Amino acid sequence: MTFEEYVGSRGPALLRLARLLTGDAHRAEDLTQDVLARAYVHWRRIARADRPDVYVRRMLVNANNSWWRRRSSRELAVDTFAERPQRGDLDGEAAARDEMWRLIRALPDRQRAVLVLRYYEDLDDHTIAQILDCSPVTVRTHAMRALTHLRERCGVPTTKGSRP
Template identity: 50%
Template sequence: MADYEEFVRAQLPRLLRYATMLTGEREQAADLVQDVLVKVYRRWSRISDADHPDRYVLRMTTNGYLSWRRSRAARLVTAAELPDAVRPDDFASDHAVREDMWQRLARLPRRQRAVVVLRYYEQLADAEIADLLGCAQATVRAHAHRALTTLRNGLAIELVAEAMES
């Protein structure tokens, strides 16, 4: 099992980053990766013989995320008043932009979110994503299109609302 331990040491940071991008929360990502690695341990003799065990485990992580049935409570924090302008050295505004994107990604359906993360974070081609998700490349492109449209529409609605307030 030494090769399993080496594999986990080498792949754990990547798997945790990937799972965090999918779930949006470090704790949930750690739980997901732990669940997957337990399954990997049980099947290691078969998985280690595969051409790309790292891709196989990435697919297991994706499938685990897509099939998770844990309910997630929505956490919305509203501010009574927003500041008038953002200072260039305001690190809080950078954090707010990243948090806003996390919230937008969290609202996407799971498959769309998985496609976006695999395409833009893991930088995989449509064929690789289709292989990981077990679907056609056209389905991957459709999920990506719908996800990006949803993200763009959300931004456009906010920009129009801001313009109307001004």
């Protein structure tokens, strides 16, 4: 598979993953473009891998984590904007979705990455572990912690023995 074919078939999915990891459409576009530029340089080696898509997704997750560590952009995220509609202006579903995304963005990087890869990209624990360079048990631990945190913040009672 050529690099152009790969980007044509997997580019939208990579952009969606970046959007879910960053929570910002513009940052996601920049992140995806940077990762694809680095992947292009090493495409021969990446294409020979058993699962090139796992490799590129891992590059995307790592690049997002590196950006947060560097904080070189000096951007300051804010919760409110001058033109933002008031809560009463949003319907119940949109308000709930906004609140859920706020909670997801507040999760630690690894927990957020596990949730995005599992529930939005529909990947299994083994594949997520390969992307994040950890064990499947660690993936399950991150998922449980993230879901427990979200349940507590949303006021949903947890049941004994429940699994994500």
